[in-house]
Amino acid sequence: MTTQFRLRQALETTPAYVPGKPAAAPAGITSYKLSSNELHLAPLPAVTEAITAAAVNPALYPDPGAGALTSALAAHLGVEEANVLFAAGGAEMLSAYALATLEAGKNVVFPWPSFELYPQLAARQGAEAKPVPLTADFRHDLPAMAAAIDANTGLVLLCSPNNPTGPALRHTELEEFLAQVPSDVVVVLDEAYLEFCTDPEAADGLALTRRFPNLALLRTFSKAHGLAGLRIGYTVADPALVMELRRTVLVFSVSQVAQAAALESVKRYAEVEVRAKQVAAIRDDLVAGLRAQGWNIPDAQANFVWLPVTDEEAASLEAAFAASGLAVRKLPGGIRISIGESAAMERVLEITAGGPGA
Structure with a gap:
């Protein structure tokens, strides 16, 4: 039965x-x-020590605001603490953005192929997925993505460098694209692989957030920092958007061990x-x-x-x-x-x- x-x-x-x-x-x-x-290199010794030191008392809840880590990362990036929010990996932060922007009748525009989670975000919210095929050289087709945005678009996702194809968005093309996006449509730039990028023309997402308040960055400690198993990622976004995301990010989702490891990694960036x-x-x-x-x-x-x-x-x-x-x-x-x-x-x-x- x-x-x-x-x-x-x-x-x-x-x-x-x-x-x-x-x-x-x-x-x-x-x-x-x-x-x-995954990063194939062994963790930095100081990060391993921080993990061990933070694991002595798992009976206590972690700091829900990740205060020390938020302060250190904001200082490193040159932004205000109000611009930064942590979650249990980039995947949870993406889910938080979907919860905040998508529902039945809305749509999400994203490149394809790209990160496998993107179409899931739309489906889980009952929203329409609008994948835009990559160009012949496996790059984002930004003109086509701009054309796909309509009055029902709740979210636009970009991935630079793009997973799984590899190219990074160039600064000029991203700047031109953002100028075409309605200012009330949230654009999330997924920069999970940022630290590996060596393209001198690659987009400076952080600089562009200062010109386009609807642009939000998604970053993670899973890749270059080698902390995938601890699940910790973050967004850099307009403070008003961060406040709304606090309604959708799970409380206590970032463990104290993950916070301690990430804090040490920021110190050794x-x-x-x-x-x-x-x-x-x-x-x-x-x-x-x-x-x-x-x-x-x-x-x-x-x-x-x-x-x-x-x-x-x-x-x-x-x-x-x-x-x-x-x-x-x-x-x-x-x-x-x-x-x-x-x-x-x-x-x-x-x-x-x-x-x-x-």
């Missing part, structure tokens, strides 16, 4: 998030997980950036190697590369990687490979050596 529950109708059209697969472990081969865009650029150098070497083999690799500005292939080719490639102990992410339209240690990158190039269609 099947039990029926009183569930929201919107769930019928909500796609489930499919997590990255763990790495297989063929006999005698070191396996590597390259499917979740220069070290974080150095490590991120080390990852970027490995990425650039991998891109060069793949292109030399004949692969059409888009501009890569995050901690992953994108192999645009057919779904049939992607399935074959995924199987080949798995047989060699590498977990990669198969997505519609291609394969995403997270940057890992050098031995893993060398193995990637061994598997792709035949080039496209091999």
Whole structure:
């Protein structure tokens, strides 16, 4: 007998998030997980010490306002504390934005392919998803996105560098786009991979928030800071918008351990950036190697590369990687490979050596 529950109708059209697969472990081969865009470097020792020190008494609730962390991060960014709000990772902050802006009759405009959560946000709220295809070189089609905005648009999502394809938005094109968006439409710029970006023309989102109050930044400690397992992300936005988001972000969602780790990481931001650029150098070497083999690799500005292939080719490639102990992410339209240690990158190039269609 099947039990029926009183569930929201919107769930019928909500796609489930499919997590990255763990790495297989063929006999005698070191396996590597390259499917979740995690930082492969060990945590900074001072951050590990902060985690240990903060974990002594889990009986107490964390600071719901993340006061010390908010103060330190605001000072680092050169903004007011009222501009900053924390949540349990970028995903929860995105959900908070959806709760604040979307409902039946509203729509959300976003690039596609991009972060898998974006269409889920619309479906969960009973709103219309308006995905806008990327350009031929896997970049945001900002003119088409601007044209997709209408009187019912409640939210616009941008992703720079874009996950899973890699390119970053350029400052001039983003500036021109924002000038076309109605001032009462919230635009969230997802900068989860910001620290890995080396494109000199990449958009300065923080600077643009000072000119466009409807632009909000989404950032995380999951990627370059290496704190994905602790779940902590934040937004930088107009204080009036931050106050509204406080109605939708779950209270006590950011643990004291996560706050302590992030605070120490903010204090050592220069070290974080150095490590991120080390990852970027490995990425650039991998891109060069793949292109030399004949692969059409888009501009890569995050901690992953994108192999645009057919779904049939992607399935074959995924199987080949798995047989060699590498977990990669198969997505519609291609394969995403997270940057890992050098031995893993060398193995990637061994598997792709035949080039496209091999």
